[in-house]
Amino acid sequence: MPVHFNSFIADKEEDLRKKLFSDIVTKYTEKADSVFVSDDKTKIHMTTFFKDIRTKKKIGKVIITLMVRPDNIELVGTDVVLLSDHKTKLHFEEKLEESSEANEYYMVYDLEQEKHFDIETVDRYTISEDIENKEKDVYLSAFPFQLDVFENEDEMNKNLGLGKEVDIPAVGKKVITMDPRMMSDGRVMTGVNEPCSFIIGEVIDFKDVEVNIADNNIKFTIINLDTAIGNMPVAVHKENFDLSKLKKRALIGMVADIKADLSE
Numbered sequence: 001m002p003v004h005f006n007s008f009i010a011d012k013e014e015d016l017r018k019k020l021f022s023d024i025v026t027k028y029t030e031k032a033d034s035v036f037v038s039d040d041k042t043k044i045h046m047t048t049f050f051k052d053i054r055t056k057k058k059i060g061k062v063i064i065t066l067m068v069r070p071d072n073i074e075l076v077g078t079d080v081v082l083l084s085d086h087k088t089k090l091h092f093e094e095k096l097e098e099s100s101e102a103n104e105y106y107m108v109y110d111l112e113q114e115k116h117f118d119i120e121t122v123d124r125y126t127i128s129e130d131i132e133n134k135e136k137d138v139y140l141s142a143f144p145f146q147l148d149v150f151e152n153e154d155e156m157n158k159n160l161g162l163g164k165e166v167d168i169p170a171v172g173k174k175v176i177t178m179d180p181r182m183m184s185d186g187r188v189m190t191g192v193n194e195p196c197s198f199i200i201g202e203v204i205d206f207k208d209v210e211v212n213i214a215d216n217n218i219k220f221t222i223i224n225l226d227t228a229i230g231n232m233p234v235a236v237h238k239e240n241f242d243l244s245k246l247k248k249r250a251l252i253g254m255v256a257d258i259k260a261d262l263s264e
Contacts, residue, residue, distance in 0.1 A: 004143035023214035082141035115183035123263035144256035
């Protein structure tokens with residue numbers, strides 16, 4: 001389960017990224033808020049929550065995944081996710097070939113909107129059963145590596161080269177536009193060669209936060225995005241993305257790693 005620092009730590013802070021990973025491993029394997037051990041005693045999730053320093057409210061968590069080997073306990077993954085009040089029921093249609101014991105990727109779709117997209121699992125071993133071709137309720141959060149903010153649909157379509165009238169055989173002249181609540185496999189839409197999702201949504205609200213993770217203070221922005229499948233918190237850093245047009249009801253188009261937290 002990779003930690004996607006690229007979305008919420010400034011690109012120039014490469015030293016902080018390296019230090020943060022080391023500090024997470026050192027601090028949160030010694031002491032965690034909760035520890036999950038699988039029934040067969042071979043898989044462990046160690047979870048530690050982090051808060052907004054100013055409001056003292058929990059806004060996210062760090063999960064360390066360990067595997068019990070015959071001669072040692074091996075750290076196989078770390079992850080950071082944002083907390084959400086909204087659960088989404090997804091059909092886990094296909095386990096993707098990039099999956100490993102450290103991280104599982106799936107093509108999923110929402111049962112109501114039937115929007116297909118890719119996710120990576122978090123707290124995977126809290127569910128012992130095979131989840132491929134099954135339905136699960138999950139908490140979603142997004143960590144983008146490409147993101148654009150648009151004031152409205154017209155600006156979005158113009159930016160994407162759409163919004164023009166096209167003469168389509170057997171149909172006639174029609175204006176082609178992008179679905180303002182689009183969700184899809186990011187590889188299909190962008191050519192990125194890894195599991196990810198392309199999502200368009202409307203900004204509900206946003207807030208700047210400062211958190212302490214493993215004794216490192218980090219400032220970033222959380223955007224609450226209204227998507228086709230409901231509210232999704234998005235972690236972004238102002239120095240990595242152009243947020244000059246960010247406001248309520250603006251549209252965001254992004255290519256992102258979507259975390260699906262399977263824990264209760």
